Amino acid sequence: MDPHLELHTPIPGFLLADQRTESSFEEIPIIDFADVASTDRLKRRDLADKIRDACVNVGFFYVRNHSIPDSTISASVSAAGDFFALPTDSKLELDIHKSPNFKGYTALLGENTNPDGHGDLHEGFDLGWEEEGDGPMAGVNVWPEEAVLPGFRDRVLRYYQAAVKLGQSLFPLFALALDLPEDYFDDKTTKPAAIMRLLHYPPQEPALDDDGRVIGIGAHTDYECFTILWQDAAGGLQVQNADGKWIDAVPIPGTFVINLGDQFARWTNDIFKSTMHRVTNRSGQERYSMPLFFGTDYDVLLEPLPTCISPGQTPKYEIVTAGEYVQSRLAETYAHSEGN
Numbered sequence: 185m186d187p188h189l190e191l192h193t194p195i196p197g198f199l200l201a202d203q204r205t206e207s208s209f210e211e212i213p214i215i216d217f218a219d220v221a222s223t224d225r226l227k228r229r230d231l232a233d234k235i236r237d238a239c240v241n242v243g244f245f246y247v248r249n250h251s252i253p254d255s256t257i258s259a260s261v262s263a264a265g266d267f268f269a270l271p272t273d274s275k276l277e278l279d280i281h282k283s284p285n286f287k288g289y290t291a292l293l294g295e296n297t298n299p300d301g302h303g304d305l306h307e308g309f310d311l312g313w314e315e316e317g318d319g320p321m322a323g324v325n326v327w328p329e330e331a332v333l334p335g336f337r338d339r340v341l342r343y344y345q346a347a348v349k350l351g352q353s354l355f356p357l358f359a360l361a362l363d364l365p366e367d368y369f370d371d372k373t374t375k376p377a378a379i380m381r382l383l384h385y386p387p388q389e390p391a392l393d394d395d396g397r398v399i400g401i402g403a404h405t406d407y408e409c410f411t412i413l414w415q416d417a418a419g420g421l422q423v424q425n426a427d428g429k430w431i432d433a434v435p436i437p438g439t440f441v442i443n444l445g446d447q448f449a450r451w452t453n454d455i456f457k458s459t460m461h462r463v464t465n466r467s468g469q470e471r472y473s474m475p476l477f478f479g480t481d482y483d484v485l486l487e488p489l490p491t492c493i494s495p496g497q498t499p500k501y502e503i504v505t506a507g508e509y510v511q512s513r514l515a516e517t518y519a520h521s522e523g524n
């Protein structure tokens with residue numbers, strides 16, 4: 185067998201950690217996904233190596249040649265535009281605070297992602313997998329009346345389903361990148377938590393200062409395993425490198441931005457980076473984005489993966505389930521505005 189294809193020995197925590205360079209990134213890598221479904225294992229291995237490099241050193245990468253048609257994306261973006269153009273009262277009928285499971289509308293300044301901030305200058309609409317159940321985050325979505333926004337639900341759900349499929353195709357690559365069997369995450373992602381947001385950032389004019397008190401979305405890390413983000417051409421997303429410098433994640437047409445979240449950082453004992461990021465919309469135009477936060481099944485324990493910890497090494501984080509972790513982070517995020 186080609187040694188390149190072999191899995192590493194069972195204690196490769198050191199090996200994975202060795203992949204890290206001490207240099208701080210200045211650029212976000214672009215990875216071509218043309219080979220994502222290739223039957224040639226060498227090609228997938230090559231793709232996984234690039235992903236590993238991005239995950240260990242940056243925590244962010246762009247995906248080019250993904251499989252989601254432009255028409256599916258633009259239909260969802262225009263649905264988002266239609267929704268945010270509704271009168272505030274109609275949007276507030278779907279207020280996220282009325283929802284037991286964090287679904288629906290968040291008004292401008294209704295969130296404060298960075299506790300040091302003074303509210304986020306974006307409004308949002310949250311949805312998730314439409315399935316009945318009794319898990320901690322189960323429940324149906326809330327939607328505007330079909331007569332008010334014809335086709336909204338269909339357009340948004342079509343994009344959501346396509347993005348979930350892209351997310352599912354990533355887990356085998358993350359497994360390879362972590363020196364685990366490709367199917368390692370299969371039984372941990374049978375009902376993956378996948379929360380999507382439509383986001384609208386009005387332009388900040390005049391440009392607010394750089395102290396980050398009121399910006400589009402305050403500096404934060406994401407909660408889940410990874411995020412698949414579509415952003416429009418307005419720009420304004422920035423990613424913090426290890427020296428504390430903010431690097432622009434400039435919009436690149438035809439790509440998605442993928443970034444790792446805290447579940448993966450916990451699961452890999454910080455070998456995969458959950459990188460701080462923020463948005464300030466100084467473009468003078470409306471900005472729209474659609475992040476989809478991809479987690480594992482809610483009952484999965486976030487204990488260090490076998491290749492990410494050496495015998496005797498203490499995990500950096502308290503071990504909780506993925507569901508408990510995400511729910512506590514969501515509760516913190518919305519607590520400040522509850523009852524408003």
Ligand SMILES: O=C(O)CCC(=O)C(=O)O
Pocket residue numbers: 381383401406413415421461462463473474475
């Ligand atoms: O709008 C963006 O580009 C990023 C949004 C984001 O970071 C988030 O919702 O967690």
Ligand SMILES: [Fe+2]
Pocket residue numbers: 404405406461
């Ligand atoms: Fe984020």
